[in-house]
Amino acid sequence: MTTTGPRVRIAPSPTGEPHVGTAYIALFNYLFAKKHGGTFILRIEDTDATRSTLEFEQKVLDALKWTGLSWSEGPDVGGPYGPYRQSDRKAMYQPYGQELLDKGHAFRCFCTPERLEQMREAQRAAGKPPKYDGLCLNLKAEEVTSRMAAGEATVIRMKIPTEGNCEFHDGVYGDVSIPWDSVDMQVLIKADGMPTYHMANVIDDHLMKITHVARGEEWLASVPKHILLYRYFGWEQPVFMHLSLMRNADKSKLSKRKNPTSISYYSALGYLPEALMNFLGLFFVQIPEGEEMLTMDELTEKFDPDNLSKAGAIFDIQKLDWLNGRWIREKLSPEDFIARTLEWASENSRLTEGLKLSQSRISKLGELPGLAGFLLSNDVGLTPASFAGLKTSPAETLEILQTVQADLEKMIEWNVESIDAELRAISDKLGKKLRVVTPPLFVAVSGSSRSLPLFDSMALLGRSVVRQRLKIAATVVASMVGSGT
Numbered sequence: 001m002t003t004t005g006p007r008v009r010i011a012p013s014p015t016g017e018p019h020v021g022t023a024y025i026a027l028f029n030y031l032f033a034k035k036h037g038g039t040f041i042l043r044i045e046d047t048d049a050t051r052s053t054l055e056f057e058q059k060v061l062d063a064l065k066w067t068g069l070s071w072s073e074g075p076d077v078g079g080p081y082g083p084y085r086q087s088d089r090k091a092m093y094q095p096y097g098q099e100l101l102d103k104g105h106a107f108r109c110f111c112t113p114e115r116l117e118q119m120r121e122a123q124r125a126a127g128k129p130p131k132y133d134g135l136c137l138n139l140k141a142e143e144v145t146s147r148m149a150a151g152e153a154t155v156i157r158m159k160i161p162t163e164g165n166c167e168f169h170d171g172v173y174g175d176v177s178i179p180w181d182s183v184d185m186q187v188l189i190k191a192d193g194m195p196t197y198h199m200a201n202v203i204d205d206h207l208m209k210i211t212h213v214a215r216g217e218e219w220l221a222s223v224p225k226h227i228l229l230y231r232y233f234g235w236e237q238p239v240f241m242h243l244s245l246m247r248n249a250d251k252s253k254l255s256k257r258k259n260p261t262s263i264s265y266y267s268a269l270g271y272l273p274e275a276l277m278n279f280l281g282l283f284f285v286q287i288p289e290g291e292e293m294l295t296m297d298e299l300t301e302k303f304d305p306d307n308l309s310k311a312g313a314i315f316d317i318q319k320l321d322w323l324n325g326r327w328i329r330e331k332l333s334p335e336d337f338i339a340r341t342l343e344w345a346s347e348n349s350r351l352t353e354g355l356k357l358s359q360s361r362i363s364k365l366g367e368l369p370g371l372a373g374f375l376l377s378n379d380v381g382l383t384p385a386s387f388a389g390l391k392t393s394p395a396e397t398l399e400i401l402q403t404v405q406a407d408l409e410k411m412i413e414w415n416v417e418s419i420d421a422e423l424r425a426i427s428d429k430l431g432k433k434l435r436v437v438t439p440p441l442f443v444a445v446s447g448s449s450r451s452l453p454l455f456d457s458m459a460l461l462g463r464s465v466v467r468q469r470l471k472i473a474a475t476v477v478a479s480m481v482g483s484g485t
């Protein structure tokens with residue numbers, strides 16, 4: 001079905017676990033489309049081939065589906081302007097790079113990564129912001145041809161006006177003015193022929209007929225590059241809306257070091273997607289106190305994109321907990337509650353897999369909650385006493401917990417084999433035997449030294465829950481180091 005209303009999109013990069021910030025921006029776009037009879041589109045921005053994986057892409061799709069949002073066009077559902085995954089569109093971008101070269105809006109650059117690093121180093125030393133210095137800006141056509149013929153690696157960079165300001169209107173920030181001399185001569189096409197985010201994003205928004213670009217405020221500074229590309233191509237630019245980032249209560253940027261940020265963490269702990277969306281949706285509505293509980297339809301009705309705050313959306317977990325509790329108690333019928341609980345317990349097969357792992361370890365079924373309950377519980381109740389029986393000292397335990405915590409972020413895959421391999425590598429790195437490294441982890445993830453096999457348990461719990469438990473464990477153990485227990 002084609003609609004004439006606005007076309008908006010969420011454009012996640014599949015480079016990590018799906019973040020609540022993605023759900024927040026997606027919700028805004030979804031409500032915007034719903035409110036105005038428009039179309040909500042999902043596009044996968046995977047131009048960064050070194051960091052994007054299909055596994056993360058699947059996780060993004062699953063997490064967004066879990067939130068209850070749905071899109072009319074996307075890599076999984078197709079649509080008239082596909083493909084909706086940028087790596088599948090690689091060939092489509094090439095002519096546009098050439099067009100900019102032909103029109104004199106872009107130039108070929110042969111600077112090597114080493115030269116660029118030296119240049120940045122010198123700029124840093126001189127206290128200047130790093131920016132391309134224009135060495136290749138005025139190369140003669142013959143030199144470009146001969147260097148390319150000789151097989152030198154080359155990228156395409158955009159030209160930037162040398163004076164004046166880029167003036168534009170943002171739906172949240174109002175009139176914005178950014179001096180052109182603060183804008184870098186952005187690489188548009190990389191040496192391997194892949195476009196950069198900026199190039200692909202603008203071309204796709206144009207080809208997919210996107211009318212409104214609503215995204216996080218971290219992209220506000222990129223708007224001049226995007227506007228320039230629209231001008232160079234002679235295309236109409238969309239309306240821009242840069243939403244304030246979600247922040248921790250202390251106003252710092254929401255990051256997984258302070259608060260869990262993965263959507264999967266909230267689903268694993270038993271937050272209802274309706275409650276999470278209700279919580280996020282409150283940043284986009286003006287409502288009197290006492291009327292916070294809103295369904296998606298009510299959010300759509302009250303949605304007010306013209307009255308957004310720049311102050312930052314505080315991710316207040318207590319408020320989320322309060323709303324979630326109300327959703328559980330007030331919105332679910334007893335039948336729904338039972339069905340939803342069973343569905344939640346089965347997430348990631350943790351119920352069946354947990355039972356399989358438990359069978360050989362119990363003599364009565366009643367031992368199951370004590371043995372495997374940690375796979376479902378919110379909090380495993382760690383205290384200094386939980387770690388008191390370990391052979392490692394608190395300082396050694398802390399080192400193990402912190403090393404594992406840092407290294408698990410670098411793992412690309414999260415499954416029994418990859419966890420096994422990573423923990424062996426960490427043991428080598430620490431110069432300890434694997435059987436010395438695992439006991440503190442057992443306690444951290446399960447709350448007990450007698451539990452289910454560690455690698456399987458970590459795989460079933462998921463990276464975001466393990467991350468949070470290691471963080472809590474490290475805090476508890478650090479207090480023991482401090483107090484000399």
Ligand code: GLU
Nearest residue numbers: 011012013045201215219
């Ligand atoms: N791929 C970008 C991101 O993940 C999208 C930014 C935009 O919406 O333009 O944040």
